[in-house]
Amino acid sequence: MARYGLLQRKVVSEHLAGVMHLLIYTGIIALFIGTTLVFIDHDILRVLGLRLLHGDFYLGFEFVLDVMGVAFLLGLALLIYRRFIRHEPRLRNRLEYSMALAGLLFIGLSGYVLEAIRLTVEPRPWSGYSFVGKAVSTAFFVNLPTEPLTLLYRGIWWSHAIVAFAMVAVLPYSPLGHIFSTLLNIAVNAPRQLPLGKMKTPFRIDELDPSADIKLGFRSLAELGWMEKLGLDACTDCGRCEAACPxxxxxxxxxxxxxxxxxxxxxxRSDGLDEDVFASxxxxxxxxxxxxxxxxxxxACPVLIRPMDYILEMRRALTLEGKLDKRKTAMLTNLSRYGNPYGFDQSEKQKFFEELAEMGVQTLEEKPDAEYVYWIGCASIYDARGREIAKSVAKILLKAGVSFxxxxxxxTCTGDPARRIGEEGRFQELALQNIETLKQKSVKKIIVNCPHCFNTLKKEYRDFGLELEVKHHSQVIGELLRTGRLKLTKPLSEKITLHDSCYIGRINDVFEEPRFVIQSANKDGAYVEMSRSGRKSFCCGAGGSTYWYEVRRTDRESVIRLREAVETGASILAxxxxxxxxxxxxxxRVTGVDQSLKIKDIAEIVAESI
Ligand code: SF4
Ligand code: SF4
Incomplete structure (x- = not known):
């Protein structure tokens, strides 16, 4: 709460917007506290014969309030600049936003005018502490007669008070209402949020009453809990999520x-809660x-809202009703029938494991005391390019003498594509089947080269009673290099950049090891980062099961990202x-850069330099 709510850690992560928001936010808080202290001093303490605002404290109070007022107005000026001069596409111009801005501006400016008139009509020797009021007084009011100034003061005082009270009265309905809803969201929702990459388990298929009515996701807001509603209400329309969305x-x-x-x-909306969001x-x-x-x-969200969670819950509702096109249905059928989303039968899998066996890779049946199971994942079992990756991983593990x-x-498939498409039942069938296999074989440690398998095995199988130590191949190779168990004798001399996969980077915090591995193998070359890397990496467009169906689009996420890789001048995209x-x-292939930019998995880069 203190970090993200009061200190606004994420808000300030964007420089101009962050500074602007911080100035307005601290300005409002300071002015609110200042006005409250004046009220307490004038209307309560003085009646009791006491005083708070006097002596050195009062002088400091006046000075600080003037400084904070300047900060507040500077923040508003930055907002005007971003919204009306720079026309930042992310900022929307709605009437209510302009009205809120006008209201704040009026309160800020009229406050100084009131102070200036007060200092003109009743000059004080310490007026220099109210340096802005003094400057305004000197510039505009100092030689004016007292009577019209007093009248002007009254008029502005009342307008100032009316605007301030009106803004407080409409606060819950105005854009400024987010001051409270965001803080509440951060305080209430954030501590209860699931780790990134872990979806809510709405039921256990093995514990379900067959006659029970299954409800999944939501089609109307009435189906949301109050915490989800609070999350919606806290959205400030800042657009950071949109700017980050591939x-x-x-x-x-x-x-x-x-x-x-x-x-x-x-x-x-008065009748909004019960309305079907799709039908309407x-x-x-x-x-x-x-x-x-x-x-x-x-x-990206500065106030810890999770738009993706709402999207996935709506997906679940659509899937429950069978609103799936042919390709989605085919993928799910393949999972049920063949245990993989591609729809290949057992013989294809058998063929690949025979190829691995020729390299010296044993099955757990042949090597029951193996420390690790290398979980290959469908994309590396059935896809020709993926198989090359798996072979490189196997080559490295064999070379380093890893017991696997x-x-x-x-x-079989972990079930990730089914869960991301919203088919919870199909996911759980596969998950329970895999968990039974892994438990029977007493598997405790797993190596994967697929971030989606990594995420599901590590984070999602826990809800079904299986805790595994799961390592991404970059982590294993990193360990082998650090401990000297793997020696690289043919260092590469390339210019390499890395694409952080969403499910291993942002979602599972593995950033350092892949970079260490690449740099170890590419000792004679150079490593460059893309403009968006690490936590801010840009998705290739395959996640969330979208790999398995068509999405209407004008560009491709993968092409956008590839352009960023090309901009680095790298010869290899890792x-x-x-x-x-x-x-x-x-x-x-589509963009024709396949001749100038090689695309390699980090395992392939390492395998080449052994
Ligand atoms: S594609 Fe990524 S950024 Fe866009 S809504 Fe989905 S999870 Fe969020
Ligand atoms: S969800 Fe968060 S990032 Fe997106 S517009 Fe709302 S407040 Fe901004």
Whole structure:
């Protein structure tokens, strides 16, 4: 609360907007405290024969209040600059925003005018402490007669008071109401939020009463709890989530800000709570399906709102009603029938594990005492490019003498694509099946090269009673290099940049190891960051199951990101996820940069330098 609410840590992370907000916010608080102290001193203490505002304290009080008033007006000036001169596309011009700005400006300016007239009519030897009031007095009022000044003072005093009281009265309905709703949201919701990447488990399929009526997600706001409603109400329309959203940048119909604002306005409509958000046309189904679940909107939101959670809950409601197109249905059918989203049968899986066996990789059946299970993941079992990644990982693990084995044909999809598409039942069927296999084989430690498997195995299987130590291959390779168990004898000399995958970077906080691994393998070369990297990385467009169906868009997330990689002048774009690999390989072919920019998984980079 103190960090994000009072100190506004995320708000100030954007420089101009942050400074502006901080000036206005601290100015309002200081002026509010100042006015309250004046009221207490004049209207309560003096009646009792006591005084608070006198002596040195009073002089300091006057000085600080003038300084904070300047800060407040400077903040408003910055707001006017951003909104009306710079025309920042993120800032919307609505009448209520302009009225709130005009009200604040009037209160700030009229406060100084009142102070100036007071100092003119009743000059004080210490008036220099009210330095702004004194300057205004000297500039405009000093030689004017007292009577008209007194009249003017009364007029401005009443207007100042009326505007201030009116703004307080309409506070809950005005844009300034966010002062309270955001603080409340941060205080109440933030401590209860699930870790990034973990979806709510609404039921346990193995504990369900078969006759029970299943309810999933929401179609109307009446179905939301009060905490979710509070989250909606706290949205300030700042647009940071929209600016960070890859689906929005790619020209899909989705804007997380629009979703939040539409739902927020619906919340305040008298008949809004019970209305079906899809049937009423408030939310278009396409908006909901465009989300890649990259969590950039959550990362960007300065007041800790989670737009993605609302989107995924609406998805769940659509899926429950079977509102799925052919490709989504096909993917889910493949998961049920074949245990993988591609729809390949067992023989394809068998073939790949035979290739691994030829390299010397054993199954857990052959090596029951293996320390780790290398969980390969569907994208590296069935996709040709993904298989190259898995082979590189296996080569490294074998070379370093890591005690590991694979599950072989017993490995099935973790269920991640089903959960992200909103099919909770299908997800849980797969999860429970995998958990049973892993428990039977007493598996405790897992290595993965797929960030989606990483996230599901590490964070989501916990709700079903399985705690695993899961390591991404970048972490394992990093450890092997740091401990000297893996020696690289053929250092590369390339210029390399890294695309942080959403599910391993922003969502699971693995940033340092992939960079360390690349730099260790590329000792004679250079490493460069893209303009958006680390926590602010930009999604490749494959997450949230969107890899498995079509989304209407004017550009592609992968192409936008590839352009950023090309801008660095790198010769290799390093990835850490087989889905990112497929997205970028495709984007490189489409844009024709596949000759100048090689796309490699970090395991492939390391395997080359062994
Ligand atoms: S999770 Fe990513 S794609 Fe989805 S709304 Fe948020 S920023 Fe956009
Ligand atoms: S959800 Fe957060 S980031 Fe998005 S517009 Fe609302 S307050 Fe801003």
């Amino acid at each position: 689906a929005h940048a790619a020209g899909t119909p989705l804007s997380p800000r629009d979703i939040m604002q539409k739902l927020r306005r619906q919340l305040w 046309g408030l939310i278009d189904e396409e908006e909901v399906w465009a989300c890649t679940t990259c969590s950039a909107c959550i990362e 084995a694979v599950l072989g044909v017993e490995e 990835v850490e996820c087989p889905y990112c690999m497929q997205m970028f390989a495709d984007a490189a």
